[in-house]
Amino acid sequence: MDEAEVREHIRTYVLVFSALAVLxxxxxxxxxxxxxxxxxxxxxxxVALVKAGLVAGFFxxxxxxxxxxxxxxxxxxxxxxxxxxxxxxxHLGIHPLWPPSG
Amino acid sequence: xxxxxxxxxxxxxxxxGVTSGKLGIWLFLASEVMLFGSLFSSYxxxxxxxxxxxxxxxxxxxxxxxIGTFNTLVLIGSSVTMVMSWASLKMNKLGAFxxxxxxxxxxxxxxxxxxxFEWSAKFSHxxxxxxxxxxxxxxxxFYALYYTLTGLHALHVLLGILPNLWLLVFGIxxxxxxxxxxxxxxxxxxxxxxxxxxxxxFLFPVLYLL
Numbered sequence: 001m002d003e004a005e006v007r008e009h010i011r012t013y014v015l016v017f018s019a020l021a022v023l024x025x026x027x028x029x030x031x032x033x034x035x036x037x038x039x040x041x042x043x044x045x046x047v048a049l050v051k052a053g054l055v056a057g058f059f060x061x062x063x064x065x066x067x068x069x070x071x072x073x074x075x076x077x078x079x080x081x082x083x084x085x086x087x088x089x090x091h092l093g094i095h096p097l098w099p100p101s102g
Numbered sequence: 103x104x105x106x107x108x109x110x111x112x113x114x115x116x117x118x119g120v121t122s123g124k125l126g127i128w129l130f131l132a133s134e135v136m137l138f139g140s141l142f143s144s145y146x147x148x149x150x151x152x153x154x155x156x157x158x159x160x161x162x163x164x165x166x167x168x169i170g171t172f173n174t175l176v177l178i179g180s181s182v183t184m185v186m187s188w189a190s191l192k193m194n195k196l197g198a199f200x201x202x203x204x205x206x207x208x209x210x211x212x213x214x215x216x217x218x219f220e221w222s223a224k225f226s227h228x229x230x231x232x233x234x235x236x237x238x239x240x241x242x243x244f245y246a247l248y249y250t251l252t253g254l255h256a257l258h259v260l261l262g263i264l265p266n267l268w269l270l271v272f273g274i275x276x277x278x279x280x281x282x283x284x285x286x287x288x289x290x291x292x293x294x295x296x297x298x299x300x301x302x303x304f305l306f307p308v309l310y311l312l
Contacts, residue, residue, distance in 0.1 A: 006192045013189070017182040024174050024306075028167060031311035037154055044307040051303045059185045059296045066119040069128050076132040083139040087147035 016058045023051050112282045127290045131297050134258075138301055141254065145247050145308065152243060160310035163241040163248075164229065166220070170310040173216050174302065177259075180209035181299040184266075184292045191285045196277060203270050203288075206295065210263045217256050221249075248309055255305060258298045265291055 027047040035043070057063045062070070109115075110122045118125055149157050161167060187202035224245070231246035269291060276284040 001192055003193050006189050010186065010189050013182055013185050017178065020178045021175060024171060024178065027307055027311065028171050031167070031307075037312075041312055044312055045304075048304050048307055052300050055181060055296055055300050055303065059181050059299075060293055066114075068118045068120060068125070072128060072132060076135050080135055080139045083136070083143045084146060086143055087150060090147060091150050 012058055016054050019054055020051055023047055112280075112286060121286060123286055123290050124293075127293050131293065134297060138251075138254070141247075141251055142304070142308075145251070148243055148247065158241040158244050159312060163244050164224070164227070165248075165310050167310055169216060169220060170306055173213050174306045176209050176213050176216070177299050177302050180206045180213070181296050183209065184295045188285065188288045188292050191277075191281070191288055194281075199288075200270065200274075203266060207263055207266050207270065210259055210266070210295075214256055214259055214263075217252065221252075251305055251309065255298070255301055258301070262291075262295045262298050266295070 027044055030043055030047070031040070062073075108122065112121060114120055115122065115125070160170070183202045183205040187199050187206060190196075190198035190202055229241075229245055231242065231249050269287060273284070273287065276287070
């Protein structure tokens with residue numbers, strides 16, 4: 001990576017930082033609007049996902065990272081989504097492991 | 103007896119296409135996603151199970167949104183200075199590297215100091231983690247999650263500051279002997295630091311705003 005390329009990277013970092021700061025103010029601003037819980041959670045998580053994407057994509061260089069890392073993270077993300085929906089089973093009354101047998 | 107050299111520290115592995123250090127840190131971060139994921143999952147379970155009318159927002163539970171916002175900006179700022187320290191090494195600017203990494207350490211410490219004030223203020227008001235199921239006026243389950251999530255996160259911030267400090271004071275000697283490998287180390291330390299920032303990006307709205 002030559003110096004011109006690094007300078008190009010630095011310009012991106014400054015832009016990403018500005019976007020993250022603005023999005024932080026936006027997410028706080030949204031929280032002061034009197035929204036129902038569902039839309040409020042959806043909106044806040046959407047902003048957080050964009051911010052997380054900016055950090056992972058540019059600060060962590062995922063946009064230009066090797067395929068091995070991408071596939072590994074995709075697998076990790078699939079398990080993460082499963083974890084997030086796991087409590088739904090309890091909410092819907094699905095308890096495949098309860099009561100424990102034996 | 104010659105020391106055993108670990109392979110692929112600066113050259114990418116022919117199979118994976120990345121250095122051993124980078125593959126290692128990403129595997130570690132994937133395990134960290136599952137660690138924090140299990141706690142976020144617990145949050146969803148407890149919040150859904152408790153019922154909306156009994157679950158306080160961060161403000162209703164007594165958290166300060168301005169302080170949380172300030173700390174969010176501090177951590178985002180530290181992520182930028184971290185990546186700038188790496189970019190400085192790429193441009194052979196050792197002085198700028200030291201300044202940026204030093205600022206990252208400073209901002210990380212500021213984050214912990216602010217968090218410490220928040221916790222001690224809560225303790226002095228008798229706000230502790232849950233001992234029972236919440237009622238309409240008792241946010242103790244919320245605080246059990248708050249202390250667990252922010253405590254684990256703060257521990258991660260501390261465990262990011264310490265290696266950064268080591269790299270700045272002692273590890274920097276490698277810059278003279280093997281600059282490429284040292285730059286790789288800073289990139290790996292940066293990946294961990296950005297992950298800590300990333301976790302906070304979700305913790306802030308979940309705990310303070312919703």
